[in-house]
Amino acid sequence: xxxxxxxxxxxxxxxxxxxxxxxxxxxxxxxxxxxxxxxLREAGYDQVSAQIDCNAREAQRAVEAFLLQARVDDALNLxxxxxxxxxxxxxxxxxxxxDTEKEYLSATAVAAEWVxxxxxxxxxxSTVVLVDCCFSGGFIAGMQARSGAEADVDVLVRGLPxxxxxxxxxxxxxxxxxxxxxxxxxxxxxxxxxxxxxxLGTGAADLNRDGRITVDELYEYVYRHVASGPSPQRPxxxxxxxxxxxVAETTVVSPPAAxxxxxxxxxxxxxxxxxxxxxxxFDGQWVVIGQDGFGHVLKGERRLHIGQLAxxxxxxxxxxxxGYLQVIQKGVQPMPISxxxxxxxxxxxxxxxxxxxxxxxxxEMQQIRDxxxxxxxxxxxxxxxxxxxxxxxxxxxxxxLWALGFVAVLVEVIVVAVTVTDSWEDHSAGTxxxxxxxxxxxxxxxxxxxxxxxxx
Numbered sequence: 001x002x003x004x005x006x007x008x009x010x011x012x013x014x015x016x017x018x019x020x021x022x023x024x025x026x027x028x029x030x031x032x033x034x035x036x037x038x039x040l041r042e043a044g045y046d047q048v049s050a051q052i053d054c055n056a057r058e059a060q061r062a063v064e065a066f067l068l069q070a071r072v073d074d075a076l077n078l079x080x081x082x083x084x085x086x087x088x089x090x091x092x093x094x095x096x097x098x099d100t101e102k103e104y105l106s107a108t109a110v111a112a113e114w115v116x117x118x119x120x121x122x123x124x125x126s127t128v129v130l131v132d133c134c135f136s137g138g139f140i141a142g143m144q145a146r147s148g149a150e151a152d153v154d155v156l157v158r159g160l161p162x163x164x165x166x167x168x169x170x171x172x173x174x175x176x177x178x179x180x181x182x183x184x185x186x187x188x189x190x191x192x193x194x195x196x197x198x199x200l201g202t203g204a205a206d207l208n209r210d211g212r213i214t215v216d217e218l219y220e221y222v223y224r225h226v227a228s229g230p231s232p233q234r235p236x237x238x239x240x241x242x243x244x245x246x247v248a249e250t251t252v253v254s255p256p257a258a259x260x261x262x263x264x265x266x267x268x269x270x271x272x273x274x275x276x277x278x279x280x281x282f283d284g285q286w287v288v289i290g291q292d293g294f295g296h297v298l299k300g301e302r303r304l305h306i307g308q309l310a311x312x313x314x315x316x317x318x319x320x321x322x323g324y325l326q327v328i329q330k331g332v333q334p335m336p337i338s339x340x341x342x343x344x345x346x347x348x349x350x351x352x353x354x355x356x357x358x359x360x361x362x363x364e365m366q367q368i369r370d371x372x373x374x375x376x377x378x379x380x381x382x383x384x385x386x387x388x389x390x391x392x393x394x395x396x397x398x399x400x401l402w403a404l405g406f407v408a409v410l411v412e413v414i415v416v417a418v419t420v421t422d423s424w425e426d427h428s429a430g431t432x433x434x435x436x437x438x439x440x441x442x443x444x445x446x447x448x449x450x451x452x453x454x455x456x
Contacts, residue, residue, distance in 0.1 A: 006075035008248075009047040010040050011066040014082040015097045017053045022102050029082040032132060032193040036080060039201040043248040055099040059110050063118055070124035076245060077124040079115075082193065085133030095133070119166055126245045128215055129168045132192045167215045167245060168238040169222070192235060195225040203250035215245045228270070228283075271371055273364035275357035277349075280325055282368050284375060287327055289355055302352040304329065306375045314369045317359040321345060325365050326354035327372065 014033040016026035033050050040048050051062045063079065070077045084096035086105055094100075094109035101108045119127055171192030196218065199205030205213045205221035219237045226235055270283045281288040287304045310330045317323030324346040328334050335351040338344050347354040357365050 006073055007046040007071070008044070008076045008078070009066070009070070009074060010037075010045050010049070010078040010080065011062060012037055012048065012050045012080045012082075013054070013059055013062065013095075014050075014052050014080075015054065015059075016083070017098055018084070018096065019099055020101050023084055023096060023100065026084070028190050028193075032082040032190060033080075035197045036193060039197050040078075040248075043200055043250070053098055056097040056108055056110050057099075059095070059097050060114070063110070063115060067118045067122035067124065067127075070122045070127075072123045072125060074124055074126065076126045076128060076247065077122070078128045078130065078247070080130040080132075082132045082190070085131070125165045127166045128245060128247065129166070130196065131168065131170045132190050133171070165245065169215070169219055170236045170238070171226075191226050192222065195222040198225070200248050200250075206250050211249055212246045213248045213250060215247055218247050271364070271368045273357065273361050273368055275325075275355040275361065275365070276322055278355040280355045280365065280368050282371050282375075284371070287372060289327065289353055291349075291352065291355070304353070306372065309372065309376050311376065312369050312372050313354075314365070315346070316362045316366070317357055319359060322356045322358060323362065323365065324354050324356045325369055326351065329353065 012033045014029035016029040018025060030052055033052055037048050037050055049062070049066065051059060054062070066079070067077070081095055084100075086094045086096050086100075086102065086109065088094065088105050093112040094105040095112070095115075096102075096109050099108055105111075115129070119129075171190065199218055199221040200213060203213070205218045207217045207220060215237075219235065223235045270281060272281045273279065278289065278291040281290070285306060287306070287309070289302045289304075304327060308329050310328045313324070313326040313328060313334065315323045322345075326334060326347050334353065335347050338346060338348050343349055343356070346356050
């Protein structure tokens, strides 16, 4: 009696379409599933099933059926998620699907604990879970975004017996959030999935060149790729016994050939600079503008290829004013410069294509600006350029500031002198001094606004 060969099976679940208006529509999950499915089929997987844009009930049924059909002698059972990842008030993680309602996660989403229980009940001795999730309307690679508490991805392996043969690779172990590029005509996989696809598809993840790609090797390859790119996210690995699990077999190639085939080598050094509540990164091909935000508001990062850019708007910082770097996309009107408020003289905080910065990082931001312009062929149409000298209106604003400030101080001195020498009643004196102080501050504020908004 011949023994059937050991199977490698995969279930890929992705969702980018949601009925809940509070969950942003995503484009990458479909591309993630399609690309990973293609690579796994080429790698010889016996079964590759996919669910795209399904509801929570359909996703649960697919996961349960897949794991119930697992056999003890399977070489590997791989489960992949690409969707929004949402933590509840207690930090428990849920995978969102088309009918998920953010306010009712336990009833309308799929809990990570539920997935863990299905893994525990299955007969599989080699299970790999790959997780690439999105959260709060922007592109997030990972499952540990905070919403009062961390989304506890560790639950996927917590409580499993020693030697269960379960490994979980997540796109990030931190609370990084990314804006999805809604203007790009080309939909790309996420950083994490792109690295997995490249590592398996080219065989470059076979680090010891023995013809097998283990979970450990895949993780090391993906980590290096993501860490060398423009995104600050860092993949994470959980589980036990994963080193012996073979994700795919590949043709052994010499190291030089493997490097030639791999598209992941950075063509130039990665430039990074930290701004005010954000950062800018450029690796020679991709620009990343990140925002730290406040909680989940104005938080995330935007990734733009140089082929999408028309130029860069740049203003150096001074001692009293922040500068800014703003990438200008082809065919897209950039957000205008704020004229009033705390962001006066800069793009507004909600602009996902710009970052403000202090004088201390002028040089670093200048290097990024120069590198981007060199990559796209220099400044092009539609880019705002700063005058080398102050304009007449800026000079007028500065002069008004000093003149009106001098007048305000002079008037105040006169009022105080008259008050003291004429012995006005306390009430009248207090009223006069208060009124003139307010008037002086108002004059100074007006002069300051004129100066700031006309000097750029």
